[in-house]
Amino acid sequence: MLKSFDGRWLTLLVLVSALLCLVGLNAAISGMQIDTSPRAVELSRTVAAATPGDKSRPATIGDMNLPDTLVRPVFSPTRRDFVPPPAPSTPAAPVVAEAPPPALSPPSIGLRGTRTVGGKYSALVATDEKTADWFAEGEMVLGWTIVSIEADRMSLSAGTSSVVFSLYDTAPKATDGAN
Structure with missing residues (x-):
């Protein structure tokens, strides 16, 4: 069996215990729900003054005039691709059918x-x-x-x-x- 408890066994014991701690931490984190809703963000005075609306609540990023892609969470699993609004339809020009080419006369061979x-x-x-x-x-x-x-x-x-x-x-x- 073991003659002595030397440094190699101690190193192995520390590595195995660290690995088990990481596995336990990963299992604990994987069961948590992550909130991806936008949070209220304190803005500078110039931005807060430029945003219209109720001054009794803190200004959020949603109060600013930013594109939708910056307001929505970037790494959310429920994020949808940006769909631009449909372009106004213009009436299509009528398609004019081309006349068929005239029949060729047989070659003189x-x-x-x-x-x-x-x-x-x-x-x-x-x-x-x-x-x-x-x-x-x-x-x-x-x-x-x-x-x-x-x-x-x-x-x-x-x-x-x-x-x-x-x-x-x-x-x-x-x-x-x-x-």
């Missing part, structure tokens, strides 16, 4: 052929009499986007307009009624 490379179609598109290039889906031709390419046709779209070019027909077919 020709579908000369299609091919499959790696399971994906591409189209041979002639932009004039002498020039033809290969295009894949998603690429742009004269401002129109290639939507789909099949073995014998190609679909293009621009805005709300769309058109289908066929390999064997000479005239493109507008799918939304625009020509």
